[in-house]
Amino acid sequence: MKNKTPWYIYPPDEPKKHHGDDALGALVGALLMMIVLFVALDHALYKVVSVMSAWWDSLGLWLGS
Structure with missing residues (x-):
């Protein structure tokens, strides 16, 4: 008789990577975010x-006339 337990109940053979495991990826991501x-x-x-330059020019025109 075959085992009828579904395949998705068993954990995967290889552990999945957790966040922060890839140092180069984190570095590239941080550099891109900084750029x-x-x-x-x-x-x-x-x-x-x-905007400040335009305001200063208009103020000078207003005060100069």
């Missing part, structure tokens, strides 16, 4: 500087 963060911050800083 995205720096690009986003650079874009936000550019927007703030351009």
Whole structure:
């Protein structure tokens, strides 16, 4: 008589990797996240500087006239 226990009840032969086991993957992921963060911050800083520059120019025109 065959064993009728389903295959999915038994644990796998090889243990699965847990989060943090792949150090190189974590390093690459962290570097990519830092690049995205720096690009986003650079874009936000550019927007703030351009708005402040336009405001300063308009203030100078208003005070100069």
